[in-house]
Amino acid sequence: MRAFHLSWISFFSCFVSSFAAAPLLPIIRDNLNLTSTDIGNAGIASVSGAVFARIAMGTACDLFGPRLASASLILLTAPAVYFTSFISSPISFLLVRFFTGFSLTTFVSTQFWMSSMFSGEVVGTANGVAAGWGNLGGGATQLIMPLVFCVIHEFGATKFTAWRIAFFIPALFQMSTALAVLIFGQDLPDGNYQQLRKSGDKQKDKLSLVFYHGITNYRGWILALTYGYCFGVELTIDNIIAEYFYDRFNLNLQTAGIIAASFGLANIVSRPAGGIISDAMAKRYGMRGRLWTLWIVQTLGGVLCVTLGQVKSLGASIAVMIMFSLFCQAACGLTFGVVPFVSRRSLGVISGVTGGGGNVGAILTQLIFFKGSKYSKETGITLMGVMIITCTLSICLIYFPQWGGMLCGPSSGKIAKEEDYYMTEWNSKEKEKGLHQTSLKFADNSRSERGRSVEAATMPSNGTAPTNV
Numbered sequence: 001m002r003a004f005h006l007s008w009i010s011f012f013s014c015f016v017s018s019f020a021a022a023p024l025l026p027i028i029r030d031n032l033n034l035t036s037t038d039i040g041n042a043g044i045a046s047v048s049g050a051v052f053a054r055i056a057m058g059t060a061c062d063l064f065g066p067r068l069a070s071a072s073l074i075l076l077t078a079p080a081v082y083f084t085s086f087i088s089s090p091i092s093f094l095l096v097r098f099f100t101g102f103s104l105t106t107f108v109s110t111q112f113w114m115s116s117m118f119s120g121e122v123v124g125t126a127n128g129v130a131a132g133w134g135n136l137g138g139g140a141t142q143l144i145m146p147l148v149f150c151v152i153h154e155f156g157a158t159k160f161t162a163w164r165i166a167f168f169i170p171a172l173f174q175m176s177t178a179l180a181v182l183i184f185g186q187d188l189p190d191g192n193y194q195q196l197r198k199s200g201d202k203q204k205d206k207l208s209l210v211f212y213h214g215i216t217n218y219r220g221w222i223l224a225l226t227y228g229y230c231f232g233v234e235l236t237i238d239n240i241i242a243e244y245f246y247d248r249f250n251l252n253l254q255t256a257g258i259i260a261a262s263f264g265l266a267n268i269v270s271r272p273a274g275g276i277i278s279d280a281m282a283k284r285y286g287m288r289g290r291l292w293t294l295w296i297v298q299t300l301g302g303v304l305c306v307t308l309g310q311v312k313s314l315g316a317s318i319a320v321m322i323m324f325s326l327f328c329q330a331a332c333g334l335t336f337g338v339v340p341f342v343s344r345r346s347l348g349v350i351s352g353v354t355g356g357g358g359n360v361g362a363i364l365t366q367l368i369f370f371k372g373s374k375y376s377k378e379t380g381i382t383l384m385g386v387m388i389i390t391c392t393l394s395i396c397l398i399y400f401p402q403w404g405g406m407l408c409g410p411s412s413g414k415i416a417k418e419e420d421y422y423m424t425e426w427n428s429k430e431k432e433k434g435l436h437q438t439s440l441k442f443a444d445n446s447r448s449e450r451g452r453s454v455e456a457a458t459m460p461s462n463g464t465a466p467t468n469v
Contacts, residue, residue: 128275139264232361274333
């Protein structure tokens with residue numbers, strides 16, 4: 001459980017830092033004379049840096065372990081948070097948001113860490129809770145930063161000085177969590193990567209093959225697309241929602257921040273709920289249950305997003321926003337109930353590709369709908385909901401030969417068992433060396449993805465279920 005708490009707390013700190021500017025934008029824009037285009041560009045920059053970095057992070061986790069990969073990145077991005085206190089122009093504002101945004105890549109190490117620490121039957125729950133509590137930072141910062149700003153302002157600092165001092169809080173928090181991960185973290189239940197390699201219990205894999213098997217698995221790319229319109233939408237809302245309520249309903253800074261915070265704070269229950277529901281559906285209906293539930297929940301989230309852009313009263317907007325947040329974030333948890341089963345050898349790469357898709361979705365929605373003044377924010381939110389519904393249809397294309405997909409059952413061909421599917425990532429020479437044993441063990445555990453009905457049909461006549469490792 002130590003790895004669980006270290007992973008979500010460190011990810012939480014990165015979310016706090018990455019979106020610390022959002023609730024203070026009404027003050028920052030006056031101080032730096034930012035235009036709506038400047039603000040839009042900075043919002044895009046805050047999530048764009050992590051697109052390819054997430055794939056790199058996944059590969060680093062596969063090769064070096066989540067502890068070193070996570071702590072190193074958090075320490076490297078912390079200076080950008082400190083430098084936010086000294087910016088003086090729209091360009092410098094964009095740059096600090098860009099470099100701070102790289103810290104969101106720790107999402108990949110969080111999901112990789114949980115997938116390595118927990119068994120297949122509960123991996124959706126573990127991923128959902130860790131990521132959900134980490135994402136909670138996006139809502140918490142909407143409360144923390146205005147509060148810190150007001151306290152500093154009350155002590156005599158001017159508004160334009162108070163917001164600068166406030167950024168030292170998330171910077172210090174981020175550095176502290178990185179050091180905790182480095183000192184107290186552990187990569188696997190058996191120990192750290194370096195220790196296991198020295199003892200001969202874990203072999204070092206080849207970067208080229210890990211990367212190849214990850215990027216050539218089409219399921220990862222479909223999940224990247226759909227994740228772009230659940231997590232990507234969440235990142236977009238984190239960037240725009242406080243300013244949206246501040247401007248549209250003429251609210252003060254703290255009130256707008258509290259309302260905006262409720263969207264991110266829903267992560268404390270919504271994303272974990274998505275993971276729990278994914279595991280529960282898998283126990284009854286297998287992988288097909290996971291896929292169907294993901295499609296239904298994310299589509300309903302799209303409908304609520306369209307509704308949010310149409311309602312005109314403050315009370316109705318808040319109510320619909322909270323409902324939308326629950327479905328949107330639950331879809332994120334449901335997505336990472338599927339991800340761990342796409343590939344075992346290239347789990348980090350698949351996690352990185354999917355996570356990177358979330359950032360791409362955030363970039364596209366902000367670039368198309370929220371940059372400049374082409375669309376009002378309410379129109380942009382409506383059109384974003386239409387994109388969610390449309391892109392989510394691609395889940396129908398995901399098919400596992402051993403378990404089936406949304407529209408059809410498992411294959412009767414030669415790759416119809418779990419071990420057949422996961423062994424395709426290893427060649428005969430690697431199998432002779434025993435490098436495939438981890439994947440073989442996971443294949444045995446993943447039989448739970450058949451669902452109860454399939455397991456009952458394949459159970460031996462003596463009633464004894466297959467042994468799971």
